[in-house]
Amino acid sequence: MVVASHISISYKKVNALKDISFSVNEGELFGFIGPDGAGKTSLLRILTTLILADSGSASVFGLDVVKDYKNIRKITGYMPGRFSLYQDLSVEENLSFFAAVFGTTLKENYDLIKDIYIQIEPFKDRPAGKLSGGMKQKLALSCALIHKPKILVLDEPTTGVDAVSRKEFWQMLKKLKNDGITILVSTPYMDEAELCDRVALIQKGEILDIDTPMGIISKYKNVLFEISSDNMYKLKGDIGKFNDTLSVFLFGQFLHFSPKSGRKDTDVLKKYLEEKGHKNIIIRECKPNIEDCFMDLMQSENG
């Protein structure tokens, strides 16, 4: 159980976090979603007792992050954003070192990390610095788990990891969640939000919304179309100049477009685009995803 209320912190003149409040239930997989510089790392560092908030309070399993920081450190598994294991030590040495630091052994908790560790075990004599990105991630996760933490805090664990490893990584998190570990994870990837139980959307130090992924999507009220043509680059500019455009963003091979008027009739738009010289125009209604919601929330926040 993690509770934070009215947390603020600023570096020099920049407000990194502004009056943040939220609570995470026990056994939940909770995601902090937001772009770089949104304040995710600061927030996780406050919860792991690494830095102090300027104001506000937070507690982890009833332990205050300022007064009981020593006890919080005992029950927390933390994986910082950067790869922070000893590059010159081998995979096995890293693991047994972190096990020893927490007063346990690799043998004792082998079951907990078996599924993850088994994938990197063939390389156990290799220095950690020479592992691939995905394997480093698995090793770091193993190290964070070695002492059977009650709560696992992961700061952008999948940044810089290939798509396959990312998918595997989230499967591992699901499994750990089923083992009863509370997991806080931050990520800039919107598509990962849908894998969390609940997410907090963060932007410029403020929480835009906290809900289940479905809940957030269901709050999206605009009409949404996906559009493509033979000249996508020109298409974005042209739609931007269209007089009924509320928002237009590029998503993979489509542009997501929502009209100000909310009209579902797209004939006017199609005609406009044809006049501009676009060919092979596809316009069809689509369902919003988390990123659409995020963009929408961001826009209404700014506007």
Next chain:
Amino acid sequence: MKTFINFVKKEFRHIFRDVRSMVILFGMPIAQILIFGYVVTNEVKDAKIAVLDLSKDEMTVEITNKLTSSGYFLLVDNFKSEDEIELAFRKGEIQEAIIFEPGFAKKFVKDGKAEVRIINDASDANTANMLANYTSAIIMNYSFAESGVNGASGQIIAQTRMQFNQDLKGAYMFVPGTMALILMLISAMMTSISITREKEMGTMEVLLVSPLRPVQIIVGKVIPYFLLSFVNAISILLLGFFVFGLPVNGPLALLLAESMLFITMALSLGIFISTIAKSMQVAMFISMFSLLLPTMLLSGFIFPIENMPQILQWVCHAIPPKYFIVIIKNIMLKGTGFEYVWFETLVLFGFTVFFIVMSVFKFKTRLE
């Protein structure tokens, strides 16, 4: 406790796996001792000289023989004219030229004085000065002896004797200084770098979130360097003894105990530096500027403190290695016991306490 032993083990692994650390730890001390002992030396040995003997009598030949047989000089050429001297100097073939005036012996017997000119390559001023002194000393000696034979009496011969370093051996001066320098650098620089490396790599973040106490982290970091520095201290003493014949006249146990105290002082200074520095580079620079240069210049290692301006002398008193150099010179060369070095010991102890207190005060259990 097991946790702690594991931590120390990990530190040793870091050191032994890093080639650069190993070179600094074990290569540098040996190289420095040998370099300072052999190369940076004030001793005169086999200096190349040439003689322009315009007299060629029994006296000038004898003086030349005395010079060459002294071991200080090596006669490389006999010149016939003064022009050759200039050329030989320019080519760097000789460091000193000696010119005897015509009719040297005759003038000496008849007038009681004869002239010899000593010309030195003063582009290396110190060596030139020294060579000139040595040469004139040998010639004076000879002239005194000769005039004694010839019956002229009443001349005083001033004999100097260099206490504690009769041959003015460079190693006697340099080994204690180098020992202080190396222990200071290795202990302080290596610990400060190894602690800041954890900060830089992000592993400090993980260590802080662990139940390890800051004291355990620090002491665990320091112990390997303490042991390795002590090994270094002993190997420097052994090198000094076997290669340069440097004696240990005082109690060995006291010398080792003082070395341990100095190492502890340097380590606590290293920890203190690491609490200020945020990156390895900064730690390195602080160590270099605050340790290397002052230790070399202001500790009395190379330049005598008494000759410095008053203000610099005050600064010298704040340089810990100064006290250590005094201690080891006293113990090794003068053979004195604790009763003559208690004050310096106390000062070193004070520095140690100061740095530890400052570090504890500054060490953060959180990130900044």
